[in-house]
Amino acid sequence: MELDQIIDNIYPLTTKSKDLIKASIIEVKFSKGHILFKANKIEKSIYFIKKGIARAYAYSDDNQITFWFGKEGDPIVSMQSYVNNQKGYEDVELLEDCELYELKMEQLQKLFLEDIHIANWGRKFAELEIIKSEKRLISLQFENATQRYLALLNNYPSLLQRVQLSHIASYLGITQISLSRIRANVK
Template structure:
């Protein structure tokens, strides 16, 4: 089954007509390590799921890359501002591994919502999930120290250190690589 349809089904039921229509609008994309899905200033309003591979979201501050999130297999991914508000992206989305993904544009998804109003419940559930994810990240950044954020990261993503370099992880946690090494030595 198409990985994107499989993920969408986690947010609600869909008729065979909706599934068939979605299938015709989803694109399979193959990207190489270090390729970009989105760069700051672009509008790429797509929702996607990775079948195999890994991405990171990051932005630049004072010419320094700041990692804001990582995405891996079987997760719905997209840049919020372009997807929901049709605004240019503040972030970059870059592939950390050779990646196979399945993508649908906002326009195609909106067409499905118009044609099948019952499918809007799935879209609402996705938006709720994204709000929850973002609020948890904000709370983490504002209330937890680096060690707590590290503990949370390895609890939720135990294989992350095999797949993502320490520089990217340190940036995500908001610490230097040296501080990350000290934190890791305590665990």
């Protein structure tokens, strides 16, 4: 996904403001399996996925619990670092070779102070991430596993072809056996 579209999907900016953000962004590439974020570390950048897919997870005992998937156009951000400049709790793994747009937090904070349009863009960015988290929490509390699976398919139609079933089962909060049963019933 192109950078202009990603920026506009968050909040429309004036040409001047958009050019300021774009001048602060670099393109980077990482291989499948790369750990982009590590838990207990303050992240210094946010990323936007140009091409590829990623997952965020945290540990419970010795198990990795996947709680987020990102695809083309999605941001990769540690909200704890973005909002509070504190250590994040998540690891982020790239599930495919990825092309990303990187924006250093320090530069973004500087732009917030210099340009009210960019500050509003940053506020809107944070609000959208909060809404995504809220929807995920509500889904886990009020939907059964089949409903969560169907919603995942609706929001990420190609996910099953791109992600290991173990990660999908973890994201849904079920075992792989339960996921297999749900998939058989849905077909």
